Amino acid sequence: MPINTPKFSPSEILTQLMEGNRRFIRGERNEHANREEALEKMRAPQNVIATVVCCSDSRVAPEHLFDAELGSLFVVRTAGGVVTAASLGSIEYSCLYAGSSLVFLLGHDDCGAVQATIQHLLDRYTPESDAIATIVQNILPCAAAAGPDQDIVQAVRATAVAHVERTMSRIIAASQPLRRLMGKGLVGVAGGLAVHTSGEVLLLPETDGTEKNS
Numbered sequence: 001m002p003i004n005t006p007k008f009s010p011s012e013i014l015t016q017l018m019e020g021n022r023r024f025i026r027g028e029r030n031e032h033a034n035r036e037e038a039l040e041k042m043r044a045p046q047n048v049i050a051t052v053v054c055c056s057d058s059r060v061a062p063e064h065l066f067d068a069e070l071g072s073l074f075v076v077r078t079a080g081g082v083v084t085a086a087s088l089g090s091i092e093y094s095c096l097y098a099g100s101s102l103v104f105l106l107g108h109d110d111c112g113a114v115q116a117t118i119q120h121l122l123d124r125y126t127p128e129s130d131a132i133a134t135i136v137q138n139i140l141p142c143a144a145a146a147g148p149d150q151d152i153v154q155a156v157r158a159t160a161v162a163h164v165e166r167t168m169s170r171i172i173a174a175s176q177p178l179r180r181l182m183g184k185g186l187v188g189v190a191g192g193l194a195v196h197t198s199g200e201v202l203l204l205p206e207t208d209g210t211e212k213n214s
């Protein structure tokens with residue numbers, strides 16, 4: 001398969017996403033294609049600008065939060081935004097072949113997977129299966145900062161942010177294709193936190209690729 005050359009720089013795409021989020025917050029979403037136009041676009045090859053890695057939570061819908069057109073976001077979703085081998089392969093595919101020039105890891109507050117992990121840390125929750133335990137174990141190193149006396153809302157938010165930051169570092173460390181594309185300036189990695197009460201996406205500081213909390 002031919003390697004895709006993105007049409008926009010990572011910083012241009014990040015600006016587009018954040019502008020879309022501001023439109024969403026203000027209730028000024030763009031007029032998107034009607035059904036016929038949407039179907040026509042879907043018959044054409046994908047026109048991906050960014051890869052969004054996020055939680056499966058029903059309230060975290062990237063196309064809505066970033067006011068993005070169908071076909072423009074390559075979305076990788078698991079509970080908690082946990083990146084597995086298959087997720088990483090999906091991220092690499094989108095950057096190598098689908099035209100993505102930005103990998104945006106989107107955590108969110110009030111996350112059930114993060115709450116379950118904190119409860120597990122406090123010995124109040126035992127995962128029902130190995131599959132669910134995989135999710136909890138992935139988030140667990142980031143839940144250490146949430147002590148038993150800490151406000152649960154704040155603890156969930158702090159853990160979600162730490163998990164996004166750690167995942168950003170981990171995917172860079174784990175993916176040679178991603179590092180190669182980043183080295184050429186073709187792909188960037190960014191992270192944010194969605195506030196479910198407002199729909200606002202808070203941008204997190206850039207990562208230097210150093211893994212944290214490992």
Ligand SMILES: [Zn+2]
Nearest residue numbers: 055057111112
């Ligand atoms: Zn969640």
